[in-house]
Amino acid sequence: MTVDVRFGPIRASPSSAPSRRHSSMRACAVAPTHTSARIAARRHRSAALPRRSFAPPSGRAFPRALHASASSSPDAPGAMVAPFVDHSSQSNYPAVKVTHADFDVSVDFERKEITGAIVLRAEVGDAPADELVLDTRDLAIASCAVDDAAVAFEVQSEPHPVMGAALAVKLGRSYPAGATLSVRIEYSTSPSSSAVQWLRPEQTAGGSHPYLFTQCQAIHARALYPCQDTPAAKLTYAAKVTVPDPLTALMSAIPTASESIPGTSRTTFAFEQKVPIPPYLLALAVGNLESRAIGPRSAVWSEPETVEAGAFEFSETEDFLTAAERVAGPYVWGRYDLLLLPPSFPYGGMENPCLTFVTPTLLAGDRSQAHVVAHEIAHSWSGNLVTNLTWEHFWLNEGFTVFIERKIMHQLYGKSVFDFNAIGGLMELKETVDRLGATHPHTVLMPTLEGGVDPDDVFSKVPYEKGFAFLVYLEHMASGRSDADADAANGTEAFAAFLKAHFERSKFGCVTSEGFRASYAEAFPEANEKVDWDTWLTAPGMPPVDVGAYYDGTSAALSGDLARKWHLCDVLGVGTPDRPPGAAKSDVEGFDSTRVDHFLLSLLEYRGGTHPLSLAVVKSLEELYGLGAYKNSEIRCKWLQLRLGAGDATALEEAADMVKSQGRMKYLRPLYRALRLYKDGGRAFAEKTFEEARRMYHPIAEKMVASDLGL
Numbered sequence: 233m234t235v236d237v238r239f240g241p242i243r244a245s246p247s248s249a250p251s252r253r254h255s256s257m258r259a260c261a262v263a264p265t266h267t268s269a270r271i272a273a274r275r276h277r278s279a280a281l282p283r284r285s286f287a288p289p290s291g292r293a294f295p296r297a298l299h300a301s302a303s304s305s306p307d308a309p310g311a312m313v314a315p316f317v318d319h320s321s322q323s324n325y326p327a328v329k330v331t332h333a334d335f336d337v338s339v340d341f342e343r344k345e346i347t348g349a350i351v352l353r354a355e356v357g358d359a360p361a362d363e364l365v366l367d368t369r370d371l372a373i374a375s376c377a378v379d380d381a382a383v384a385f386e387v388q389s390e391p392h393p394v395m396g397a398a399l400a401v402k403l404g405r406s407y408p409a410g411a412t413l414s415v416r417i418e419y420s421t422s423p424s425s426s427a428v429q430w431l432r433p434e435q436t437a438g439g440s441h442p443y444l445f446t447q448c449q450a451i452h453a454r455a456l457y458p459c460q461d462t463p464a465a466k467l468t469y470a471a472k473v474t475v476p477d478p479l480t481a482l483m484s485a486i487p488t489a490s491e492s493i494p495g496t497s498r499t500t501f502a503f504e505q506k507v508p509i510p511p512y513l514l515a516l517a518v519g520n521l522e523s524r525a526i527g528p529r530s531a532v533w534s535e536p537e538t539v540e541a542g543a544f545e546f547s548e549t550e551d552f553l554t555a556a557e558r559v560a561g562p563y564v565w566g567r568y569d570l571l572l573l574p575p576s577f578p579y580g581g582m583e584n585p586c587l588t589f590v591t592p593t594l595l596a597g598d599r600s601q602a603h604v605v606a607h608e609i610a611h612s613w614s615g616n617l618v619t620n621l622t623w624e625h626f627w628l629n630e631g632f633t634v635f636i637e638r639k640i641m642h643q644l645y646g647k648s649v650f651d652f653n654a655i656g657g658l659m660e661l662k663e664t665v666d667r668l669g670a671t672h673p674h675t676v677l678m679p680t681l682e683g684g685v686d687p688d689d690v691f692s693k694v695p696y697e698k699g700f701a702f703l704v705y706l707e708h709m710a711s712g713r714s715d716a717d718a719d720a721a722n723g724t725e726a727f728a729a730f731l732k733a734h735f736e737r738s739k740f741g742c743v744t745s746e747g748f749r750a751s752y753a754e755a756f757p758e759a760n761e762k763v764d765w766d767t768w769l770t771a772p773g774m775p776p777v778d779v780g781a782y783y784d785g786t787s788a789a790l791s792g793d794l795a796r797k798w799h800l801c802d803v804l805g806v807g808t809p810d811r812p813p814g815a816a817k818s819d820v821e822g823f824d825s826t827r828v829d830h831f832l833l834s835l836l837e838y839r840g841g842t843h844p845l846s847l848a849v850v851k852s853l854e855e856l857y858g859l860g861a862y863k864n865s866e867i868r869c870k871w872l873q874l875r876l877g878a879g880d881a882t883a884l885e886e887a888a889d890m891v892k893s894q895g896r897m898k899y900l901r902p903l904y905r906a907l908r909l910y911k912d913g914g915r916a917f918a919e920k921t922f923e924e925a926r927r928m929y930h931p932i933a934e935k936m937v938a939s940d941l942g943l
Contacts, residue, residue, distance in 0.1 A: 631699015
């Protein structure tokens with residue numbers, strides 16, 4: 233998943249001019265309760281579902297810990313591991329382990345439900361078992377059968393506000409350790425499922441057909457199908473999905489067949505995913521879709537109105553794939569297709585296997601946002617092939633992915649682009665830490681999720697950029713170089729080989745921070761003795777080492793210098809003078825969109841929060857550089873934030889238009905925060921705009937914006 237991963241360099245620091253070595257020392261607000269109307273309605277329906285009263289089986293309380301064993305395959309196949317706890321699941325994995333799922337479901341746009349049956353192939357763990365406990369949220373369970381015989385089941389009578397309602401399927405008898413069984417469950421989803429967004433025709437590019445897409449990360453798979461919703465519970469799957477004509481169904485799997493149903497206006501699409509995936513990577517999209525080939529193993533899918541633009545924007549996909557294979561090893565998924573979704577998709581991209589979901593906000597027309605595809609491709613190894621065992625170890629998904637992404641960009645575009653992006657990422661990490669607070673528990677690499685904490689509330693730039701910084705540091709320590717000779721972009725052959733070995737050793741399995749630490753210690757024993765693992769993993773705030781010293785800041789100097797000049801001309805925010813001496817249109821001649829983006833990002837770093845630019849200076853910036861003419865979403869969002877901070881009343885409606893036209897949280901959240909802080913009626917305007925737009929947002933985005941606005 234892409235969360236605020238920007239493509240742009242930064243300057244040295246707000247108080248000094250850029251130097252060759254860069255040194256620099258956004259965030260998810262915590263929402264402990266769900267307050268949106270949609271979530272309230274979802275809970276109401278859950279409580280109203282007809283069900284048996286639920287008593288925690290065998291005297292266990294919910295939520296409860298999941299105790300892993302060697303068969304969980306964390307870190308290395310067959311490795312013995314200590315028991316683990318997943319605070320985000322109520323299932324009884326691995327006492328009984330689901331290894332495969334067969335779906336046969338139908339999509340009903342009128343009722344906004346997915347209905348049908350799932351057949352789970354399961355294996356009993358190390359001790360006999362007489363029940364299978366699954367995670368669900370807002371699912372209506374009609375029946376359960378084990379090995380073709382109907383069995384009793386219980387649904388938790390008081391759903392957990394974050395984890396939903398546990399489903400206990402009685403197996404009918406005690407199955408011995410190692411036994412296999414088949415569990416069939418007939419069910420339907422809720423119209424308010426947190427995993428599914430249903431779009432009316434007018435919310436699509438074509439305006440003629442409805443659309444749906446799913447988003448299951450982190451713990452929303454349980455709202456799409458009954459499952460063991462922990463990343464450790466990897467499974468393969470096959471599916472038959474029946475949809476109304478002329479719509480097409482796509483999944484995070486290889487399409488195998490499609491067949492029209494005689495006498496109806498419906499078609500069944502079949503899929504197969506032979507590589508084990510964590511439950512959150514199961515994905516479905518249904519819409520009026522076309523495809524265009526963009527490489528020997530890739531196509532872009534979209535509505536007909538946007539498919540050509542997508543084919544142009546993502547034409548470098550095969551180059552990214554080839555470079556990724558050089559960095560991480562063979563690509564095992566067969567196809568790598570992209571689905572360009574409608575504007576309400578809440579993320580930049582989602583790494584669903586075989587079919588990456590991407591936002592249309594990437595359609596900049598100049599491929600300047602294509603790095604997001606490099607990030608999602610990198611997930612084909614980190615996150616998909618090798619997965620964090622629980623969400624406490626999320627940095628092993630995202631930190632590794634950013635590391636691979638930037639190695640891909642280095643291979644294709646050179647060292648300056650690697651350093652450019654790494655410096656920008658460090659800047660965004662600082663922004664996140666400043667916003668949350670340097671002692672906030674969500675700024676640690678391994679956050680604690682016990683007590684029913686929603687992983688969505690913890691996700692921020694921290695696992696991405698602090699995780700990346702840690703890997704850069706580990707590679708530097710293994711190199712034996714001095715800090716003065718550090719070269720993060722080029723790295724070392726030894727660490728490159730270690731990275732490939734990491735994916736080969738742990739493929740199809742899961743990893744923990746402890747397991748990765750042991751692997752590093754084995755490969756680099758001398759370097760490991762010098763690494764303060766505990767501080768890196770468990771201390772809040774910025775990294776304990778200034779990894780900015782490992783990057784060459786030359787590529788960031790020009791745009792960083794320009795931002796500094798504008799900052800210094802208006803230090804007091806009074807607008808006198810209204811521009812730096814000698815400022816001219818020629819200042820940005822030769823700037824591509826990434827340099828303009830960095831210029832604005834640097835201005836936000838200087839003048840964000842309580843020290844905005846004056847309105848006179850903002851007007852001069854527009855007069856000289858024409859910043860309002862850019863269509864690039866990154867530039868639009870940053871420029872609107874600067875204008876709102878300066879009190880530019882004309883920016884209010886423009887910002888409202890942007891938050892009403894797309895649902896990507898990277899833009900929604902900072903713009904709503906900027907609207908809320910606008911001095912003259914900003915809070916009321918922000919809340920009014922949100923009420924008008926919230927129905928188009930994905931449930932996750934709706935929840936997080938509501939939290940930002942204090943609703």
